[in-house]
Amino acid sequence: MQVFSLVFGASAEARLDLATEENGQLRIALSAEQRKIFGMLSAEEARDIDKSRKGVLCYQLPDSGISYWQAEPSAGWVEVKLSPFTQNVHHYALLMQTLFPGHNVREHAHNQLNEFFIITKGIARAALDGVEALCPKGTVIVIGRNVWHWWGNAGKENAQNFAVIDPPGVEGALALTGRLRVHGEAWPDNIVRNPETGRILHERYGFLIRQGSADAPA
Structure with missing residues (x-):
């Protein structure tokens, strides 16, 4: 264990x-x-x-938190385990993101928060400021503010990370730009990426997105 x-x-x-x-x-x-x-x-x-x-005390079984489908290229889903909009916590958030094989989260950075990833399923590949590494299950990735990063599924099965967000923000962004998921339902292949995703991430949640990239706000 x-x-x-x-x-x-x-x-x-x-x-x-x-x-x-x-x-x-x-x-x-x-x-x-x-x-x-x-x-x-x-x-x-x-x-x-x-x-x-006393503070919040809770536990959640796998696939039991509120979750949201994510459009390509980050096809998969995000499960919010703990956040200001689910529990009485305000200085951090917990989420789990699952990516289907061959999919990835586009490169970006955050000017308002730090992220801590633990790869909990599958094999991932990630890059911090352009330096790439293969990340098997158990890998810990620390992402400070303004560090450019991306991660993707490098295997043939679903890859999953457990993410700590400090302070909260990413979980709200993914909820807003995703589609509510019903546990156990099949992947809805008609999910279209919101053309306003880049603007929402940048203006509301402090995401940094490179000029010329697919999600760069106009």
Whole structure:
């Protein structure tokens, strides 16, 4: 079994300026005021915390989130696992994108967010600022702001990535430019790519699209 664990927000362990060395080991001892600044609770405080102060706790089985068909060349679908329009979360979003064999997401960049990909099914190929690599299942891809990137299915079966969006944005864009998908339905081959896709992605969601490319806004 393999489990992916993602931690959001800076933790006290990252503050090496607060650490002291004891017997060759770094140790961080925080005062009550420092713990309050970091939002840290003692074991007793955590045990007695009111439910209204707890964050979102949820789990989803495969193919159970709201999903949207995507037109060619990125033929496949996107499943939104967690986003501001599905749960009470506001600083990140989770989605899974599935591409059919031979299809890809066109090159673009983001000036408002970061993306973290984990290839969870199939074999993908991806490029960051023009450098390509084959990405088998389990590959982690970190995409910072303004980094040009694309990814595609390099295999003979569906390829899938699990994406963390920080802050949210991509999931809303794909929902807006896609078509609502009913779980279990066959691929509707009459999906036509919205001619306004490039403008929507650029103006509303901060996508960067190269001039002269198919989705470049006029």
